[in-house]
Amino acid sequence: MIPLAHQLLRLACWVLLAPLLPGIINQVKARVAGRRGPPVLQLYYDLARLWRKGVVVSTLASPAFVILPAVAWVSLLGAALLVPLGPAGAALSFHGDVLLMLYLLALGRFCTAWAAMETGSAFEGMGVVREVSYAVLSEAAIVAAVLALCVQTGSVSMVTMLAPTAGAGVVLLGTGLFIVLLAENCRVPFDDPTTHLELTMIHEVMVLDHSGPPLAVILHGASMKLLLFSLLLTQAIVPLAQHGPIAATGLLAGGVLAVTLAVGIVESLLARFAYRRVPLLLTTAFLLCLFALLVAWKGGAS
């Protein structure tokens, strides 16, 4: 009974807390820009409104256009449930779960991409291409990071991988993962969620034709993805295992908050990069993670 309750709790906290982060980011951006900005809970209102609305579907799109967002959302949720929440651990943890998580994220990407292509719009084609192509590089970076952690800890299961710090290479790893986070969640400098010029968007343009509940699901999924990455980042660099459960939870929450603030500050300080410079940045992230890996290897060897 208790474990079930645990699981439900964990589920709830993923589903309910996730939409907080974009709100915080926007808040930070507004503050930096000296505006009051939208309320932190804005995304909740949006989701609720969208969920009540009807659906408009492109004449070209197939029923899958409505269904695929759900699949994407489920895959993101699945990935999320595999990520340990500090002392609370993960809903499910087994040898090699980290790979499942990565591939679930890929599944989500696949679904949003197909849904976008349903509409046959060139804009969304553009967005899809950017999303899936840049994912190749960020995938490499993440895998390098995962390898670093698994060399560090000698384990392929996230709970044990993320418990201790990433050792000497922690700074490298942190920076690399942060850049990946920005890329994967389509934040500045990779993408500008607030722009209104389709040509320059990645994620936003992919969901251009979605509306109503499906759009709500997509937005919520995106926020879960953001939470997921910030959790990963935090646990990768902060040694939670050394503290008691309460302190650890606090640290974790603080870490996530810090990451979100950092995202917000980056967004308000930087402008979007030209697309030809994006691969450069991602390659840098990859190299950082690679160096972290080498450092971990050396550390492990000595």
Added chain:
Amino acid sequence: MNANLNLLIGLAMGLNLLALGTSRLPALIRAMSAQGVILGVIPVLLGHDLDWRVALIALATLAGKGVVIPSLLRRAMRTAQIDRELDPLIGFVPSLLLGAGGAIAALALVPLLPLLPEHANTLLVPGALATVLTGFILLIGRTKAISQVCGYLILENGIYLFGLLLIKAMPLLVEAGVLLDLTVGVFIIGIIVDRIQRAFDSLDTRKLTALRE
């Protein structure tokens, strides 16, 4: 005894040079037939009692190389109305030089070969080699079918000359050589040259290059 033999062989080698040097087909044929006659005489001179086989060989050679084949050739030449070898592939002077060089080389090389004492101081082997070489030069260097045939026959004269080394011990081989002459000679000249003459109405083998890659 060896003196006469060597004299004759020397004569044959001289005829080689003549065959190489002349551009007129009749002269070529005459040289060849003369060589045939000489080769016919040599076995008799080989200084041992004349048994019937040797006589037979001598006679056959005389008849074949000296008379039959040359006459066939002349007939073919008349029907083809040619009596000159124009622009050969290997010019007359070069072929002369080649032939002479070959003869000298043969004379120089033969001492390297182990020979039975009775052959050691005859010109048989060098003569044979020189003649074979002459035959090849004619085969390769001339363009008229008839001159090539002459070349082939001279080549065989050379082989026959070599065969004389063995005439005592193993006459069959030599007989076979003679046989070769007659058959091939008759075949090539009697039939094919004649057919070619009819099919291409010329005996210029440069025309015979329809078959190629």
Added chain:
Amino acid sequence: MKSLLLVIVPLLAAALAAAWPSNRSRPLLLPATGLIHTFLCAWLFFCPPPVTPGAWLAFDPLARAVLPAVSLLFLVCAWYGVSYLKIRSERSNRIFIMALLAVLGLLSAGHQSRHLGLLWIFTEAVTLAAVPLLHFNGTPRAFEATWKYLLVGGTGIALSLLGSLCLGYASLHGGGEGDLTFVALMSQGAGLSRPWVLIAWVLLLVGYGTKMGLTPMHTWKPEAYGEAAGIVGAILAGGVTSVAFTAILRIRSVVGAAGEGAIADHTLLVIGLFSMLVAALFLLGTRDFKRMLAYSSVEHMGILTLGAALGPAGVAASLFHVWSNSLTKGALFLSAGNIRRAAGSASMDEVRGMNILTPRSAALFVTGLFAVTACPPFGPFFSELKILRASLEAGHMAATAMFLTCLLLAFFGLTRVVFGIVDGRPANHAKATGKRFVESAGVILPPLVLLGLSLWLGLFQPALLHDVWAAAAAQLYPSP
């Protein structure tokens, strides 16, 4: 005595053919003689007569190992010949049939002769007897082919005569008293004068190699095979070359006895590989499918020679390859003859889509192609694999690699040409000529039978045959 019959019967038949009045029924002499010959051969094969060592002409193990194949090939070709000559009824076939029968008789003699001079005489006789077969068509091209065949071949003959004389002189110099049977020469062994033996070897290899069609003496082959009828090509490629090959084997054994075996083998290896390489290069480019067969034959002569260089095992394998190659090649030549006749041309620039015009012959041709390129389960695959194994056991790694490479290149060339003419859509004018050619049983079954024989050789590997080949190899490599 029976072994003499093998020679006499065909020659008598040739004489009969000369006298035979009717042009229509004369061809029947071919299968008749073929039957008798094959029957005799089989008889001798299954109960071989004792061989008196000094005999000049005998059905010895080597003859036993090769002659039956030639006889079989001739029988099938004779069967094909009947229907072929029916198609060519417009011209007199007297000379053709005479020559064909004479070739058979002389071949049997050549394979059986155990005397240097005799061997040479018969080889020469075969060469000359084949001349009328070549210009049967009577076209200028045919005469040109004949002329080249005669002069190049004649040069070969002359050289081999010179070689024989040299070998004779070697024995004479070594104190031999003029006995030129191979047995005697081998028994003289080291007594033979070394330089003369080597000179003789070179001359004889070039001389008989010209008959076999080893590069660079092969030049007559494409011309002759390209112009001759399919049946003639089959018999030349399957029969005449094999007699030259056995001649080389016999002479090699003498050279070996004289203690120069190593040198002889090395020369064989080099010229064999060289022939394969050059043939493969020609095959890559040639556009005429009958000339292609000629080059493929050159290649296989190279394979035989390579095998002959590899000691007893190699020789046995080569004898196996003589069988598989002559049967398979026969099938190819016959089906190619059909296609040539139906398409009215032999160039792949004009011939296309034969699997529509002459489906059966095309199928046979393609099957034959796979058989001859050493695809299992046909004979050549197994014989070439045996040669490969022999060469690996002899430790010739580089030579083996070269061998395989040449096989591959040859495969490229052959498939390129064959599928070029078999696949695709036939040109319209070809359709007309194709209509006129009927694929009667008489022209389809013989190649089919030959392929069947090749398949049988491969799948069932008759133990008796292997023993026979081993015995022949043993005859050539007497254990001291």
Added chain:
Amino acid sequence: MTGPLLVLAVLLFGTAVVVGQHWPRPWLVLTLAACLASIGAALSVFAAAVGWEWKSHILLGGESLHLRLDGVSALFMVLAAVVGGAGAVYSCEYWSDRHYPESAPRGRSWWSALVLSMVLVLIVSNGLHFLMAWEAFAICGYFLITLENQKPAVRSAGWLYLASSHAGTVCLFGFFTLLAVKTGTWDLGPLREHASLSPLFWLALAGFGMKAGIFPLHIWLPSAHANAPSHVSAILSAVAIKMGVYGIVRFSGWLPMPASAGWVVIGLGATSALLGVAFTLAQNDFKRLLAYCSVENIGIILVGLGAALLARSHGDAPWGRLALAGALLHVWNHGAFKALLFFGAGSVLHATGTREMSRLGGLWRTMPWTAGLFALGSVAVTGLPPLNGFVSEWILYLGLFDAVTDKQAAAWAALPVIILLAMSGALALVAFTKAGSMIFLGAARTKPAAQAHECGLWMRAPMLLLASLCIVLGLAPIFVWPAISRAADAWSLTWAGQTAPAPLLTLGWVHLGLAALIIAAAALLWKKARSRPIRRAPTWDCGYAAPTAKMQYSSGSFANLATAWFFWILRPSRTWRRPHGSFPAEALLLDRVPETVLEQAVLPLAARIMQVSSAVRRLQHGRLSAYILYVVAGLAGLAVLVLLESAS
């Protein structure tokens, strides 16, 4: 039990070859029965404790018959039988007598012959017989590829296949003969103790790699797969190239390995995976795309095998078993989804008559079944959960990760390979998003695409079968584990008796749960969306008034971004006709992606050889005097040779 079933299968196949010429239906029944029989035989081997072996005194080609069916060969036999049966059914409609009266009968006979020969390759255990079966298999493949031998493109593709396959076979000639020479017998079997045999592995790798389509040797693969009838492409890609893998697995299991074997194989695998997917990405012909994707998957399989070889040289580390198991399972998985995809491609080709993706689009409307099944296949081939592609890649990854955590020398191979595999996975996602969306999504780009029609039941049924296989293998991998582990143990006996990795069970449950959740969520959202009438409106076009289907993202532009990173190997050639003037005439932009290895390396070499050949052929110029000169030259040459010999 195994023996009789095999005999039955062989007999049925044999009769099917004969029957196929005239009677389609009996042929189908016979072929299916034969496939079932061979599956039964394979299963009985999996069930039994030890492999099945049978020696007889029947001589074939001078060698006594020796048959053997162990875990490894049984694994591949199941694949061959399943795809063989499915393809047989598919061909009944796809290559029916009605559409191809001239080639359909041939096609049926060759089909049965092909499957038969592959079964024989798997069971014979004698070098000579292996070569026989192998060559028969190659030739059957050739005649199936060139069923439409009137088309020049088909002919040249077929010839390329035949030529390269024969090149491989020639290597195998060398391999088996050397084996026979060194061991003294043609008989095959475990020979680990003969250390002197290890160099032979390179010959085997070259020979079988040619068939498997390892990266530099894959030249024949794209054109053959593209030009063959689709059911043939399916069996080529799903089974035929796996025969090459079988050869490598089989002999790497039986022979002692050179020390560097593992490193080389894993390196080749990673290269094939990455470059294969790079080429996949760049294709515009969807059958070529699938073909290159096979190169990638072969690469993945080889990575597993290479890791296993490394493990063996590291004292049979258990992670090697995982990697090998992943590779072997991927053999099955790739067989299933690649056959499915080629069948799908076939029905698109059947319906529209074009292989150009930029001429298609919006096909989901007219052919929903094909679209759905193709999408499912794409998910599987991209290796996404919860389908089978992920399971095998996951096991493989586990092996590699354990190799890393082992921190032995092998880790230095595993680290880069893991990263490369991850990247090629992501690239595969790009490629199949492109393929699926270009063919099935958006609006029809041309008339034929608009007028397409759904394929009939005969073509749909095999696709459904394979799709269900993809799902079952994905959701319940634990059921096939015994077979896989049996095969792995047959490969290296030292691993025998180890149990399934516990996570595999967990993964199965996770996949089940995931599937359930997906269905639930999808249903929920669907209901929610339908709770109000769905409004249809044109796609948002940024206010542009007259959008046309041509304005959709084309396959070229789709791949542009990612292929740009591979220009160095793809070498695409581009023909422009830019629009200019105030009233521009039609503009043109053609992208052509060459088969780089073929066109940059092999063809130039071939051209060089042809130059030599034509130079040599010029010697046969028909001038008699020259011919006689050659004779003299030959004489001189041999004389010199003999002189040198006798001097030394």
